[in-house]
Amino acid sequence: MSDRFRNYGKHHEAYQKSIREEISHHLEQTFSAHDSQLWLALRELVTRSLSGGKGLRATCAFLGFQLAQEDEVAPAPENLVALGAALETYQASALTHDDYIDHSELRRGNPSVPALAHQLANRLGLAPSAQEYVSAAATFVGDLTLGMAFEFLGNAVQGLEESASLLSTFATMTSRVAIGQYLDTTLDFTSADSLSPAKALEVISYKTAGYSVITPVCLGAILGGMPSEDVRQLEAALAPWGFGFQLRDDQLGAFGISKETGKPTASDLKNGKRTVLMARTLEILEQEDPQAKAELVELLAPRRSRTEQDIARMAELLAEVSSQELLEKEIATLAEEGEAALDRLDFISPEALAQLKSLGQSLLWRRV
Template sequence: MPPTFTPSPLDLAPALGRAVDEERLRTRVDAALARFLDRQDAVLASISPDLLPVAAAVRDLLGGGKRLRPAFCYWGWRGAGGDSSDEGAVAACAALELLQAGALVHDDLMDRSDTRRGLPSAHRRFEALHADRGWRGDAARYGTATAVLLGDLLLVWCDELVWDCGLDLAAVRRAKPLFDLMRTEVMAGQYLELLEPAAPRPEGAAERARTVAHYKSAKYTVERPLQIGGLLAAADPALTSGYAAFGLPLGEAFQLRDDLLGVYGDPAVTGKPTGDDLREGKRTLLIAETEEHCGGADARLLDELLGAPDLDEVRLALLRGVITRSGAPERVEARIGQLVAEAVAALDQVPLVDEAARRVLRRLTDAATARRH
């Protein structure tokens, strides 16, 4: 019998939820988003009632999610001495959820994913709307075009909320250049991820996979939100550097955990189909490790099946078997452990103004990366 690998990291969802909701943060972020969307709904309704499905799609998408980026941003603020009662800071943190939602809409379109957060992905939702109402033209093309616009709208709104968060304008101006750099980095990472399966190169696959992980996810999930929160509270260079030393390895570990979920996760828990990364042929570290350590029939099977858009469950199981037999999941798990140890050691040295932030950041570290059975 071949070895099995069955990580269930979303068993940690309750722990992650508790860590995110320190100081009622999730509730406060949700309230900030609701106030902002109330204003935007009124704008859309004033333009045309035909935009009501767009407003509803945004609400549904933002109804889910872990609020991880706002949490790191908020505790970056607190760690720099920011006031825990300042709802302007919470609103600025909430803007990261709008950015994330826009990125997810576009990501699902690029990956041809059918679901997100347990609901139809945006392009599938509007494709179904077109079909259900019997409109003219191509329903799939309508869904695709609408998802592009919806993602763009969310990216516009995230910028608007940052500027209109309620913090002093000088605070926003301190953080805004890094906010802009983060958005450039994540789009660059997305492009590099698309490039890998389109132009495969035999050498340096693992290093390129790390570059993609750094810019598409690691910096964007942990390092930059921490630093943005810190700059909103006038963090000094030593603190922003400390946030980088802690945040980058933690963000990479988080992405590697997500990569394992993309192959072995339970769709009922993750809210998105398992196997989409394999259908897209994404060259993650998991795949780079598999390519390096498999040969013969497994290598041929990997070459044949990876990136095939019509992979059914039988062929997905064959591909998972190749990955498992290569030992790649165990090596990725070991890498996650190394990165978490590096992040924890760095966190101990970060010159935080408020020690409560260190305690919560440690809890977030454990909850976001641990493997639970």
């Protein structure tokens, strides 16, 4: 690594610390004047939604910003810290809504916001209406953190020539995730017999590929002053990694261990998620063992309450067609395609490209 990136790690660590402080300060301003039981419960829920996490999207923005610079990596400016806070609070919003829709009880090794809301319902004496309270709490906490994200984004764009582009790109990201969430949920309510890899990939293209990797890097690059045409080329080059990131998530959702992922073991199997992994398995079984496909379709039936025995059998069927190995090959192919596409970008320096490839490795080959 050249001298330009010699202090990257130090400044990135300070940047992440500044983001945490910025979010903490915002929470203090929002809640410090209120001490009623209802306000304290809301604060606990919001704090839970924002706790933990790897700060991945903020990291992507930090690196995107550096791609647009020519000087040595320096401490992050205030507007980059605000952008990082916007991305992390938006992530909290998306996960809160996602956990409610998927009935997930665990997030980042702790009770999810809906699970905590259920505990709070008992504490607040709302047990007769606990489920209604959980529904409302998860919805409004997700909405509140979405609002916080745009507050931080407003701070990020103050006085910048690039403000319109940043606002538009961020808003488009949130809209696409909502579309992806709708497509994902609708697939979950339809028979898996009609599930195809194309349908599952369409969900990824809207729901996670953009907001997990591609858009955060591009937002950082826009903030750093990268020309719009270069940003468009960068966005296209990162697309394979965005898809690869979600395929890794599919693998961890089916085979990951709870103490490592912070989510329930085999959560995607328990929830009957229509992932690319599942779509590929059904596609292979249709050719090789139609009876086994019919069994898997039945196990994936909407509204089915899947038992531990059901989940174990689903895992067996995935293993029978070597689905995990096939997924690893697909991720490896996407990793190579992304690297090749980035190599073709003549506006990124070799040292910046090396840093970007290092990030790509951590995204696609992670185990948590």
